[in-house]
Amino acid sequence: MMETNRKRVVITGIGILSSLADNVQDFKDALLNKKNGVANSERFAKWFENARAAEVLHDIDYSALSKEIIDSLDNAALWAYKVGKDALSHAGLVDNQVQLKETGLIVGVSSAGTEAFLPLFEQRIEDFSLRKALFSGGFASCCSSVSTLLGLQGGVELVATACTASPNAVGMAFDYIQNGKSKTMLAVGTEPIYLPTFAGFYALNVMHPEACSPFSGNSGMSIGEGAGALVLEEYDHAVARGATLYGEILSYATSCDAFHETGPDPRASGAAQVMIKAMENAGITPDQIDYVNAHGTGTEANDRIETLAMKKVFAGHEIPPVSSTKSYFGHNIGAAGIVELIACLVTLPDNRILPTLNFTTQRPNCDLDYVPNAFRDKKVNIFMKNNYAFGGNNCSMIVSMAPGSIPVSRFEPRRVAITGTGAVSAIGHSIHQILDSIWKGHHNVDLCDVTFPEDTQEEAKALLDVLNNTRQFEALFGDAFSLSDNRRPEGHQPFKTFQVTQLEPRKHLRRFDPRKATRGGTFALIALSEALEQAKRKIKRDGDELGIVMGMSSGPQETTYKYLQSLKPDPRKVRTSEFPGSLMNAITTFCGISEGIKGYTTTLATGENAALGALTYGYEIVRQDLQPQVLVGGADEYFPSMSLYMNAMTDKLHMTSDARDYQVYGQDPKGYVPGEGACMLLLEDPQRAEARGVEVLAEIVGYGKACSNSYFDESIQGEKSASMALAMTRALADAGISAEEVDLVCGTSNGSPTSSRVEVDAIYQTFARDKPDVPVVNYNGCFGFVASAAGLLNLTVIIECLKQQAVPPIPYTEAFFDERIRFVREPLNLKLRHVLLVGATEGGNYYAFVIKGL
Template sequence: MTRIRKRVVITGMGQLSSLATNITDFKTALFALRCGIKPSERFRHHFAEANASEVLAEIEYPGVDAGLIAQLDKVALWALKVGDEALSLAAINDAGLREKMGLTIGVSSAGTEAWLPLFEQQFARFSLKKAQTCGSFFSVSAIISSLLGLKGGFEIVATACTASTNAMGIAYDQIQNGKNPAMLVIGTEPLYLPTFAGFYALKAMKRSPSSPFSGEPGMSIGEGAGSLVLEEYQHAVARGATIYGEMLAYATSGDAHHETAPDPRAEGAVQVMVNALANARLQPEKIGYINAHGTGTEANDRCETLAMKKVFSHIHSIAISSTKAYIGHNIGAAGILEFIACLLTLPEKQIPPTLNFDTPRPNCDLNYVPNHFIHADVQFFMKNNYAFGGNNCCIIASPQLAQIPASRYQPKRVAIVGMGAVSSLGHELSVILQNIRAGKCGGSRVPLMQNAQICEGFTALVNNIVNAHPELAQLTTGPFSLDDIGSMSDKSVWLHQVSDLNPRDYLRRFDDRKASNVSTYALLALTQAMKSAGRKIKRDGEKLGMVLGMSKGPQTTVERYLNSLFPDPGKARTSEFPGSLMNAVSTFCSIAEGIKGYNTTLATGTNAAFGALGYGYELVRQALQPQVIVGGADENLNKFVVYMQAMNQQWRLTDDPADCQIYAQQGSGYLMGEGAAMLFLEDYDTARARGIPLLAELLGYGKANDCCYFDRSRLDERTQGLVSAIRQALDEAAITTAQVELICGTSDGTDDDTQIELEAIRRVFTARSRDIPLVNYTAYFGVVESCYGILNMLVVLDMMQRGEILPIPWTRQFCADDIDFVTEVRQQPVSIALVIGASEGGNYYAFVLGKPV
């Protein structure tokens, strides 16, 4: 059945930058041609001639308790400020409407601020409360959704310099596919020392304010935040909202070329613009203005100019400018701030200029609107952004309601045709599944401190923290306490580590100089999924997309990079900087295999790969991408994080795998894991035509979140989030509760996770909860944070093929008698399965799988 795509309009905006602290003043500053790039207040004592576009104004947060402000970092505080401004401008004050809204946030350096005092050895500045509240990458999304009352599900996008543009695109797709009537999109990026030092070490910085496409090359780094309320057109009209513009299309692509440098042929940049135009059903000649990425670096400006020449035959008559000459390069917040600048100037029939413009550089010979506004009535404009790793984003929009008919599409059926994994149970999925069927346990007991030197350094670190904060000496939760620090070499925990892996035994293309453990695991699982799907890339990499979900990312590389900053930040290791970014894993995989289609990285914490699966499903279902690989990967935590987990009463980290009893009456322990899991999604009919065996059809999914980040004791509200996700999934799949033949939960074994899953099943399935088999296999491979939900799904897919249901391992006495826990192998066919899961931030996911017929 043909469907009309929903129109998406902009009904609210919020802004914070070096130029202004609100939308009104930002518009004034733009028209006044003010440049916010100045000698850095915070970094010039570290770096000679350091310039930056810094937010120096005192920011007020009306209605926010001072104690809470002290707990939050700038990433969250700035996101809260601009998000509140956008919702106020959109007049979205009704709690019922907010509960239906989703949230996407783009950021590059989340979870950084709380931990920097430790690396800077300024222990008095360290706050355990801040570290617990916002010391994880995902935390900003949970914080903002809770404070603003948004329950429509959230995602955090971590693609460096395209993060907020990517977040806008995902929000746009969420509205188009009918998941949410409105979305709040935020880009937030305070400037921290690791980011500044990284770009400085790469010699990308200019000694004076940047002048894109002209004069001396070099970028000026910036900070700030921006937000948009995107809303379905009819929904906005019905409530009488003011409309500030319309978003018409979005696309991403990957260069698959280099970790930092753009493809000199600009193929990925060309592809993303061509795809966005096709999605908008617009011819190139309809574009009247391009807001360029325009960093000011020689390579970016040259390649971007080349790409525009290849796409637009009339390029010399199109006005092009870079807003970065006003506010610098705002990294994760760049795209959304630049988009807002367009929405504030183009309706006035004025095209914003490229400030500081000097003599054009060689090969930069277009109309870059030098230094002054030009008058023009722009009907359609394009916003482009590019990032490290060759991630490219393009948005097409109109500064008013667009006078074009809504596009139509034929929804595609989405098949799962390939899968791959690596875990403590094996380096190949076939081995992992074989070991699970045999009831084997992976992992091993690992000392918390593997040698005296590490133990001594760690002991000194923790003692320094306690000396600065004596109150922390009273911590005695978990199996270990601070009193145990002196003998940490005698302590151990059970970790599901990947052991004895030689990547060259499995990978035909592998560059160990650029590989981290986490990227190696991801590539290994990805190549398995491609092989089982019968897919080889032969100059057609643009047909295959990739969406990865990450939790803690390349943490070993991050630790090495941060350690290289001190005591002299000017000597930061340039080789580690790009590899420390969250999207470094996606970059490594796309370069290795030549994947050039839709490309994004979500960093929503535990079960982030479920978010990747939902988005990959939409790309295929809406015919935006014929094939997509989705999944996630993790490497084991560094020793400091392992120790902090070991001391956490909630997690109850164990040194005995027999204690990991999911859904147990008592004695449940928590096991950490590492590895990767990937799924290959494809249009159902195309896969059939290729003759590829179908593992399952993804019939539908649901996503919702609670607003309980600051009070996790509200189990009833948290349960309702999972209930909402399950009901969405069943409705989208057109499946009744009577048709579900298996439920797979992904509780990690902690009490809250277990209670929420079981109570949600009772609420949705009522009396049938006694009859539907419930399974969970997390105990086999541990909590591989980003993707243990997908690892469970792989087991379910295998069981659907085999016509059997495997038992829950290790649990001896279950916590409920009204649930059908599977305790022994059942020879039972499964045609419809439901897989459910949650993130630690309060996001809930549900997926309905159908056996192909």
């Protein structure tokens, strides 16, 4: 293969919101005046003594939005919209409809989807808003609302790696430009402080009584909130349109300590590894780094380990000045990295290095040049931005303040093949069992009853009383919809789910600790182990050569439920044991620690089919030769949560007692039947696999993404279908094939009327002219709708279809709703070379992949 130059990726737009300011100029002025945003918190003083925080208290102008939209959104979405719009305006792109259609959105956040449900665990249930719950209650809902409001159609993803979320989002945006998916990308970090987050850190006893003083004095962090946005743009494109360049992203990297759920590796191995990898990706050496903007939380463990990591990385070189900007505006959790990066971008052009404020006496083992208290006059070209998170997630970014001054690095583009698969579902605990059931048509399972914890039932009854009394259902769904007694939980006909039963983890795993394993984590680990075994990949001391990207929908539901319940009645007594386990990256962390996976590590939480987002990101990492191998996957655990009640109320769920009633694409669709399980794939270059004597199962030869701008109007199905068709068109173009060359289409509709109609109309639009008789399948009826992993579970069946040159029929469905489409109704022998896999999230984000047989 031939090496190729990386594309230059520059920053052309900035948006900021912090405790210091709500615009770039005021933010810069506050930094230069060494303003400290940490103060007494009136909001949290209600529960906690000496509650201190760096809060956003500005009166933000949302006059461009209707009151209905404002009432539908939480602060995470409103702030992301504000800074995103500011960044696009700053870049001169806010009215460029042609470019916005090609621009994708990556959001980094830790505690999304929380605000709508605050009334439930703050014991003010009368304040609950169904509108806000529907439009802002999903973890990735801010992506859908913001992309709609800003007119972006390049596809979205939500990164949920806690305190590394926003720099990781910038890194993903960088990758999509590298692969030519777009000339422009919008990366956003947004993080309001909510009670569960504040209570968790407070209970861990890591809060500073005044304002944090990283690397010095008394240890302790200051929690903060805020948002930041950057427009990333391909260099030649930016120059051609005369854009102002504020910096160049040279590279980034992520890694995992694979050590502990909360504490950093005392050897600082992962923190050092990620810096070395980022410099390697940029093609630079340690002596070229002029400045390091540290994570610098102010806690004893972080500051000591981060200092040790820098000593390891810069061994034999002069260690550059280091400072922590958290001393200005606190720790902004998911938004921390991007807000701190923006602080550098607005001050370094004046040849001034930000100081570490509140600096007193250096702590033991903290003996670097931390630029104490006063600005340092120094010209900086290249600086490093580091962030670390719970679970040992690490992220490092290399940035140049003089775009075009550093030679671009080179890489060898790789093909991307699937060499290992693993899965757990209701019809089997391994890929072999699942495929055997499907091929033999023995996939009919007994559904399991949904049983809700008693306290959840009481909560639901109280909530439904509020909804009834305030007529919120009628307001949203019209007078025809009334919440009558037979819709109350006790009046529901029982509904059931596809659940994994009789699973014995120790039969599948060499090492298994049930005390640390959640149900979803167990599924993921079993699937992961199977994929590694099939690909003959044993992890010895080379875990840094293997990455893992997980896509989550609901995440560790049971742990999250227990943590939130412990907030009542006294948030000061919250159970800290569940705090890190309630984060969206907890399952990825569990898998990394269990197997010693230390390479590129990321968790996406983009909702239904989030694992397809993980597949696009894993593809990028392998294709750019950033990592030899990457595991991608998704996992879902059944838990009778409040969201099940809500979905039952709004008829999204199909309440049935027979699996055969789950008829995807049926004439009379009733909604989806939930499933649980996991699916994992191992991706690598086929030449490397063949060199190891490993069979290549299939190759991913192209993909496309798109998102609709109809999040607030469910009735605009035509736009949704057009957006999904756009993703398919982009995938075909990326693969270099025509629609006529596609031999089979595999959909992943959950079976609801809207989902199925959008998917089928998009398939028809794409193939009506060149191949109207292309066969269409969907196997969700076999294992239930396993939300995050539905697309990957269908992909495992596709791989077997390519191998067998045969296609099993769509299960159960007898009468299909659209005669224009050739649904596979009977077993089909078919010559297969290219299969198109398509999928969607619930928020209107669409994926398409071209899978090639070998």
